[in-house]
Amino acid sequence: MPTILRLPPGSRHALLAGLLACAGCSSSTYKVGIAVDPPTASVYVNGERVGAGSRRVYEIDFGANERICIQAVASSHEPVTEMFTRQQINDQISKYGDFSWVLKQEK
């Protein structure tokens, strides 16, 4: 016979709040290596400049978002804009490791 856990009403709310808090704590941060040629390029994550082109590992937080945006821009070069889901980030890390972009020179 299954055991039924009976809790007083106040405890039930506390338990529910605890479960929700745990769900919210699940990690959404990834360590991602990004290298851009030329090394003078700027790297932007979600619209914010995070560094330059030479290889560096970034901590990228999805937060509540389903995708993140990584961009690279350099003077006299064509910029790159890419959107990634968590799955795509995981696939990239497991199959190829770093993200590596070579920006094309503008004609």
Next chain:
Amino acid sequence: MPSHLTRPARRATAIAASLLFAACGSIPTRTLEIRAIDADERPVPCIVVVGGQEWSAAAKNQQFVHLKGDEPLRLPVAFERSEVDIIVAAVPVDGQGQVRQVPRSRPESTDMTGMLADFRRVRVTDPERMLFILRRK
């Protein structure tokens, strides 16, 4: 017909049904923070056109960014579909940051400014802060 549900259970069911109905009926809206730069990372004065909107309507609604400074445009966007197209196109401005002429299309913007518009298909679950990078023609 007598219900087998108790009064609190009926009330809970009614509330749940109302919430579900409200969730299905409303259009999600998100305020996006939009900036536009060129390859040298300088702000570019731009018009922001959302989801097949008329360019003149975007101008009337003052959907411009970086006319006078590098402050982003905070623009509420209703996601009537799962994805909304956003075009950010350069506009010609005078010394006071007034738009000299509003383009009506991407080619017209390029003709007026020598810059190629940037485009993105945005989801409601994407980051709010968006950077558009415009290239020279």
